Amino acid sequence: xxxxxxxxxxxxxxxxxxxxxxxxxxxxxxxxxxxxxxxxxxxxxxxxxxxxxxxxxxxxxxxxxxxxxxxxxxxxxxxxxxxxxxxxxxxxxxxxxxxxxxxxxxxxxxxxxxxxxxxxxxxxxx
Numbered sequence: 001x002x003x004x005x006x007x008x009x010x011x012x013x014x015x016x017x018x019x020x021x022x023x024x025x026x027x028x029x030x031x032x033x034x035x036x037x038x039x040x041x042x043x044x045x046x047x048x049x050x051x052x053x054x055x056x057x058x059x060x061x062x063x064x065x066x067x068x069x070x071x072x073x074x075x076x077x078x079x080x081x082x083x084x085x086x087x088x089x090x091x092x093x094x095x096x097x098x099x100x101x102x103x104x105x106x107x108x109x110x111x112x113x114x115x116x117x118x119x120x121x122x123x124x125x126x
Contacts, residue, residue: 070094072105076114082124 052068075094079087088102089095106123109115115123 072108073114075105076109076125079125082118082122084121084123 048068070093075088075091078091085099085102085106088105089097094102106115110117110123114126116126118124
């Protein structure tokens, strides 16, 4: 038969109990973190959907693929009265836009009478 420790048995079982409690707490904490991450993901998706409905750009935390449509009228309001295409790129969220998309927006503004072409590459809000 194995010999029992005289004083180490009680201390050992107390340590084992604390280890079990710590494992249980850690497991519960991990479950809570997972559920909060799932909730956060759901809220971000809801924000994108609602942002798409209102025509407003999404928050900085959701910059990237699938950020929704751009409200070009809002962008026009954010550029100076006299501007160039490079000024449009400084608007938040438009830095990586292709030149064709930016010039298509400028063309739409001109056709709508919201912008006039002053010189080559220079425009003015009306």
